[in-house]
Amino acid sequence: MKALSKIWMDGKFVDWDDAKIHILTHGLHYGHAVFEGIRCLSTPEGPAIFRLEDHMERFFNSAKMYMMKIDYSAKELNNACVELVRKNGIPESYIRPIAYSAYGEMGVNPSNCKISVAIASWEWGRYLGKDSVEKGVRATVSSWVRIDSRALPPQAKCSANYANAGLAKMEAMKMGYDEAILLNSHGAVAEGPGENIFKIKDEVLSTPPASSGILRGITRDTVIQLASDLKINFYRNDITREELYTADELFFSGTAVGVAKIREVDGRQIGNGVFPLTEKIMKLYEDTIHGKVKRYSKWLTRVKP
Secondary structure (H helix, E strand, O other): OOOOOEEEEOOEEEEHHHOOOOOOOHHHHHOOEEEOOEEEEEEOOEEEEEOHHHHHHHHHHHHHHOOOOOOOOHHHHHHHHHHHHHHHOOOOEEEEEEEEEOOOOOOOOOOOOOEEEEEEEEOOOOOOOOHHHHOOEEEEEEEEEOOOOOOOOOOOOEOOHHHHHHHHHHHHHHOOOOEEEEEOOOOOEEEOOOOEEEEEEOOEEEEOOHHHOOOOOHHHHHHHHHHHHOOOEEEEOOOOHHHHHOOOEEEEEEOOOEEEEEEEEOOEEOOOOOOHHHHHHHHHHHHHHOOOOHHHHHHEEEOOO
């Protein structure tokens, strides 16, 4: 990771190398932290953060589920994200707000710990690499089951949830695949370790509903709206493992990954190897996040010099 200039920590911009926490920080030991992943991208009018307000709303909702009181308003944190991009001076970056139970007490109960907030940014290309755009990725259905809402709230973007994701990711890579697909406790498709999943069959687009144990992705919501504007038939429904194998097209969506074709699942080629509707969605998505489509400019928060 290339070091940038500044990181925002509890209301102050500090030098990159000085952004430190104590080893006994509560959230480090017990996973009591919530975060967001946001993209700032270059546009014809300069850098712009994509769907910043929607990401920040989810950030506060995640904190609410974990009974974390954030001592900053959404507006203050939005402004901090914009100023961080300005101070770090690069046109494209990944932005990571995080709230966590801070140093002060140990033990499972986080109630008496102060909630600290930080925002970092860094240069980060496509999460699954360039091949995810050009060729598509090879995926496998994981032996690990997606966390159930009776155990942890999947709708919260909580650090603890990603231990589940990390196990699935490592397993997939050790087996020679690019990415994993997790099923839920009922055996239906949920999502990838850090992405939502979409299926196309007979020119109909579908994705698992929130009740399947997914995180409601901001990019997922973007794809749904773009598909509507493209007049693509769409619905939310449970997807079985075998329906992955017989799909005409599959793709992942997420802030880090963008829209990425899935060319293979468990050694089975998806469809006939061409992705016409996925590529149509992908192109409109890329044009949208780079400020080339006027009707979606409401999603862009401009970073002025």
